[in-house]
Each structure stands twice: as structure tokens, then as C-alpha cells.
Amino acid sequence: MDRQFVVREQQRLLKELNSFLEIPSVSTLPDHAGDCRRAAGWLMDQFRHLGFPVVQLLEGDGHPIVWAESPEVPGAPTLLCYGHYDVQPPDPLDEWVSPPFTPTVRNGQLFARGAIDDKGQVFCLLKAYEATRDANGRPPINIRFIIEGEEECGGHVITELLRRERKRTKVDAVVVADMGYYAKGWPAVYTALRGMCYVELHVRTLQRDLHSGTYGGVAPNAIETLIRMITDVKGANGKIKMSRLYSRVKPPSEAELADWASLPFDEAEFLSHEVTGKALTGIEGKTVFERTWALPTLEIHGIRGGFTGEGAKTVIPAAAVAKLSMRLVPGIKLSAARKMMQAAFAKVAPSYADWEIKFLHGGEPVQVDVKAPAFATLDRAFLEVVGRKCVAVRAGGSIPIVPELGLSGAPVLLTGIGLPDDGLHSPNEKLDLSQLWEGINVFGRFFEMMGEKR
Ligand code: BES
Ligand code: MN
Ligand code: MN
DSSP states (O other), X not given: OOTTHHHHSHXXXXXXXXXHHTSXXXXXXXXXXXXXXXXXXXXXXXXXXTTOSEEEEEOOSSSOEEEEEOOOOTTOOEEEEEEEOOXXXXXXXXXXXXXXXXXXXXXXXXXXXXXXXXXXXXXXXXXXXXXXXXXXXXXSSEEEEEEESOGGGTOOHHHHHHHHOGGGGOSSXXXXXXXXOSBTXXXXXXXXXXXXXXXXXXXXXXXXXXXXXXXXXTSOOHHHHHHHHHHHHBOTTSOBOOTTSTTTOOOOOHHHHHHHHTSOOOHHHIIIIIIOSSSOOSOTTSOHXXXXXXXXXXXXXXXXXXXXXXXXXXXXXSEEEEEEEEEEOTTOOHHHHHHHHHHHHHHHOOTTOXXXXXXXXXXXXXXXXXXXXXXXXXXXXXXXXXXXOOEEXXXXXXXXXXXXXXXXXXXXXXXXXXXXXXXXXXXXXXXXXXXHHXXXXXXXXXXXXXXXXX
């Protein structure tokens, strides 16, 4: 591995990455389907340029998957690298200092939607491959890439593909670079991800909106009813009132809790710098790690209904919708969560309301045993380049395809180059460029080290 690669090629690499980030591949918005396809095309061009003999666009009922295979290195192990080219919607737009799809560097940070989640990380793996290949005059190892376009919107194209075609995951190890360091200088490997159950709660209390003076005082208000139902299910103390929810949770082991307790953590700094609020909320008596990594949540993402335009309109809304999701932890299966949600809202719904839960998408919680030899190799690469091995932590976020990536028994390495304050899904998402250069060297060394094992 040539550590000068990132120094020498910096300007070109930035230009290439910018051209990827400029594509507004927002998978959840139908208007951007063409942009998703363009992002897939951008990747295919990269793989062809890198000399990959197999570059495929795999179609399904949604945004396509890009599949690529490096030139065969006989006898060498095979790695599968997963990532996603789709991004979250950039809203709220007016909070971006520079526009979300006009990548801009300020203070060594590259700001753009997708800069870290996940285009910047996919780019990091691509360039790590390029750097090692150029340094050694041959590819270090057999590499396959699977880059999907529906991670952020709960699509099924990749799930169906991997269930149907097991041989794609018959590899020696899978690398998922879609997360981050625990802190600057503290690379991480993840032992668990939370699952997800995303729904809409629809409530109707009237056939039509009414004058709030004529009928105010007697007519049931749909937004008020919706809010009461939700706050009845989730109390002010953060506890979710679903029967047998917490008793199902598989608690973290003593060893895990001890590991977490030894991590450097400053709650005040976490509050001001990352959370950016005035206080933390949630279940009392549980640490931040337990609340974000090892307990379920119920979150309101948005409420629609009534009048929200400029000015004033005096109306009693007849209907309202809330977008809600639960994060699931080991012990709580998606199917159980769906039933518990249905039962909990049935219990609190007033008889005058018509209501319905519409399931949008979900994913199971995952736990990863980090004992396979590939994890030790990853540690060695980080130790050599960063000066520290990975800390084993959990993630509060979800990557629904992870169970399928491990279907053929390969170890799944959940890791990445992000930093805690990157602001994924938020305005002014960024990639710390020093992380990108470091990451290219780390993964380049990882590819070489894995390739030595034959
Ligand atoms: N990269 C994230 C997941 C993540 C975030 C893992 C932080 C670890 C730490 C991923 O792109 C993501 O945002 N996933 C969604 C999945 C959901 C839409 C099913 C999530 O977690 O909200
Ligand atoms: Mn991601
Ligand atoms: Mn994401």
C-alpha cells in the first residue's frame, strides 16, 4: 500500500467524489428515480474504469443494484463489500449552509447529502482498491461490490436478490462500511444493530373538516385524537406501554456493559455537540449507551393534517396521519413488534375514531459475533494506520439487509469511517476528509492483509 496515493491524488479524488455527490439520488422520492439510476450508472463507470471484468445492473421492482467483480486472483480469498448509493431527503433545505447537492469543503470537511451516508464510504472502498492495485501492480484479493439504491427507503430489491441467489454471499468476509468511528482516533466494529418497524397511523374522527367556532367544544379533533393515542402509548418518561415489550429485550451481557463503561464518554459534550439540545430524554436509570443501543424506541417522524400553511385558518381537522417507527433490539422480532403496535393502539383508541396502522417497512435487529479471524485482520489494519484497534460497540441505527449478507455464513464486518458529529440524515451532513484519506489507507491495508491469507 502506498500511503502517498491519497496525497498525490487528492485533487482528482475530490473531483470524482463530488461528481457522485452532485447526483440527488433520494430513493424515497419517486421524482428522483432517474437520479438513482444515474448514481448507479456513475458507479458502473467507476468499476469499468477500474478494470472490473464483471459490472452488472441488477434490476428488480425498484431502484437497481450495482454488482461488480474484480479480476480474478487465483487462490486468494474473496471479499464482498456492501454499500448504498441512495441518500435521505435533504430537508430542511434552508438550514444548509451550502446546498446539499453542491459539495463544498469548509475547514477540511466536505459538506453534501450522502457525504458520509453512504457515498463517501463507498468511494473510500473503491479508492482503497485502486490504491493497493496500483501500489502492487495487481489486485490484492478477489473483491465483489454490491451497492444498492434502496437502503434509505426500505426497498426489497436486494433482499429478494440475496435470498434467491445465495452464492453471491458465499465469500470469506463481508465488509459493510456504512457506520463510523466511536470517536476521532477510535475506530469501531459493531456487535449489534437495531431493527426497525416503520408505520403510518391514520386517524379519522369526522367526514369533513369543520368550522372550529361553530363546532368547537363538541366535535372530535383528529390531530388531537392522534396525539393523545401516541402519548398514551409512549409516556413522558420515555417508557413505551406495550405489554411484554421490555421483558422480551435480551439485555447486554455483563462483559458488554463493562466494555461500554470503559469507553471515553462526556455526556455534556454529547448533549451540546451531537444532540444539540438542552437535555437528554428517555428512560431514567439507563445509560445513554443502553438507551441508544440496547433498548427499543418509538419515534414520531412527522404529523400531517389540518392547516399548516402561512397565516391562520380556523378549522377542526377531520383526519390526521403520523409517521412512526420503532427501533428493535435483540429479543424483539419485527413480527412481534407489528403485533404489539397494533394491540397498543387498539387499547388507547377512542371509540369515536376510525384508525388504521399501515406498515411501510421493517428490518430485524442483528447481533454479530466478532470472533472470526477477519475481525482480527481489520484490527491489525486499523492499528497499523490509525494506531488503535477497533472498539466493539453497538449502533442505534439500522441496516435492514445485514441478516441476508450473512446468509451463507460469512462474517459480516460492520465498520466505517464516519465521525459522531457527521450529521447523517441532518442538514449539513459532512465527511471529514482526513477520515477519507485515513480510511483509504486502512481499507487498502485490510485488502492486502486479507489477500495474504492463502
Ligand atoms: N448508515 C445508516 C445506519 C447507521 C447509522 C448505522 C448510524 C450505524 C450508525 C443507514 O443508512 C440508515 O440510515 N439506515 C436507516 C434504515 C431504515 C430506513 C430502515 C436507519 O437507520 O434509519
Ligand atoms: Mn447508510
Ligand atoms: Mn442513512
